[in-house]
Amino acid sequence: MRVLLPDLPEFRALSEHDEGGVPGVTFDHYSRTHVPDGPADGVVLWLVGGDTRTRLLRTPGLKWVLTLTAGIEHVQGHLPPEVALFNASRLHDRAVAVHALSGMLAAARGLHRFRDAQARAHWDAPALPGHSALTTLDDRHVVLWGYGHIGRHLEDLLRPLGAHVHGIRSATPSAERDELLAQADWVVLLLPSTPDTRGIVGAPVLAHLKRGAWLVNVGRGNLIDTGALVDALTDGHLGGAVLDVTDPEPLPGPHPLWHLPNVILTPHVASTTTDLVPRGAQLTRDFLIDLQQGHEPEGRVTPGRPY
Ligand code: GLV
Numbered sequence: 001m002r003v004l005l006p007d008l009p010e011f012r013a014l015s016e017h018d019e020g021g022v023p024g025v026t027f028d029h030y031s032r033t034h035v036p037d038g039p040a041d042g043v044v045l046w047l048v049g050g051d052t053r054t055r056l057l058r059t060p061g062l063k064w065v066l067t068l069t070a071g072i073e074h075v076q077g078h079l080p081p082e083v084a085l086f087n088a089s090r091l092h093d094r095a096v097a098v099h100a101l102s103g104m105l106a107a108a109r110g111l112h113r114f115r116d117a118q119a120r121a122h123w124d125a126p127a128l129p130g131h132s133a134l135t136t137l138d139d140r141h142v143v144l145w146g147y148g149h150i151g152r153h154l155e156d157l158l159r160p161l162g163a164h165v166h167g168i169r170s171a172t173p174s175a176e177r178d179e180l181l182a183q184a185d186w187v188v189l190l191l192p193s194t195p196d197t198r199g200i201v202g203a204p205v206l207a208h209l210k211r212g213a214w215l216v217n218v219g220r221g222n223l224i225d226t227g228a229l230v231d232a233l234t235d236g237h238l239g240g241a242v243l244d245v246t247d248p249e250p251l252p253g254p255h256p257l258w259h260l261p262n263v264i265l266t267p268h269v270a271s272t273t274t275d276l277v278p279r280g281a282q283l284t285r286d287f288l289i290d291l292q293q294g295h296e297p298e299g300r301v302t303p304g305r306p307y
Contacts, residue, residue: 001041001292002026003025003028003040003042003288004028004035004040004042005028005044006044006046006047007034008277008281010277011281012027014285022288022289030052030056031048031052032048040060042062042063043059045065045069046280063084064084066086066297068088068091069092070091070092070096070150079302085301086287086297086299086301088299089299090298090299091279092270094153095272096190096218096271097154098157099271100154100188100190100218100242100244100270101154101157104188104214104242106264107242110133112261112262112264113129114129136161138161139162140162140163140185141185142163142164143166143180144165144167144168145168146189146219147190155167181205181209182209182210186213186216187214187216189216189217189223191223198222201228203232206228206229206237206238209237212238213238213239214238214239215229215238215241216243217246220245220247221247224247226246226247226248226257230260233260233262234260238262240262243257244267244268245270246265249268250267
């Protein structure tokens with residue numbers, strides 16, 4: 001089996017004998033500037049975009065693609081039906097859940113406002129959160145919109161903090177979904193970007209949320225209608241937003257989201273950890289061993305014939 005991997009030391013180590021290699025697998029490595037020629041059985045896709053990705057997905061003889069991301073929108077729809085697609089949610093779920101929780105706790109304790117005041121070297125009373133704005137998550141209703149691996153991790157983190165956690169799945173009837181959203185103190189978006197979810201949080205959904213609710217987005221920026229979000233944040237309907245992803249992404253310099261005091265922005269880093277690349281290489285090795293032993297690897301998202 002010939003497999004194309006990212007050209008990173010951790011992935012090169014997979015083929016070294018002292019690491020044990022993976023019996024029956026030969027590796028070739030691609031980078032932003034080099035895509036190996038010839039047929040391959042599989043591609044492990046990571047950290048490349050644009051033309052390189054398009055060329056990799058057109059590799060002759062391809063049976064499967066493993067994307068080491070949780071999201072699959074950059075691959076799905078670009079593969080012939082006989083090519084199986086796998087993702088790597090488990091590489092990311094813990095960090096994304098921790099990131100979402102960190103944003104919520106920072107917001108609940110007003111840390112973003114104190115940090116803004118700190119930058120002015122003055123506890124500038126009018127700009128600081130009032131005592132009534134400093135909360136905990138006790139008895140707060142948290143709605144996880146998208147309830148898969150990440151949602152379950154986040155739920156496990158939230159329950160000991162006293163939050164009431166509710167999950168919305170694609171199968172949740174719309175009346176039940178609307179009822180949950182209307183009572184939420186926090187709505188956490190964990191959805192993938194698909195034709196059905198793009199723009200799902202538009203002006204009507206935002207208006208339906210309780211006044212003062214906070215929105216957290218660690219899914220994809222285009223789940224939200226950004227103009228409607230800015231309006232809801234500016235007119236005070238929403239309490240605030242924690243956004244790891246935005247639309248557009250990256251945000252252009254003059255964008256209003258940079259300047260709203262009730263917004264906490266991070267640059268799409270929710271899943272980043274110092275050991276992400278070695279963990280990605282280890283997941284790849286486990287995946288290849290499963291394939292070689294005739295087991296179905298974790299993370300299958302579309303049918304196709306991987307073996
Ligand atoms: C990151 O956003 C991912 O999809 O893994």
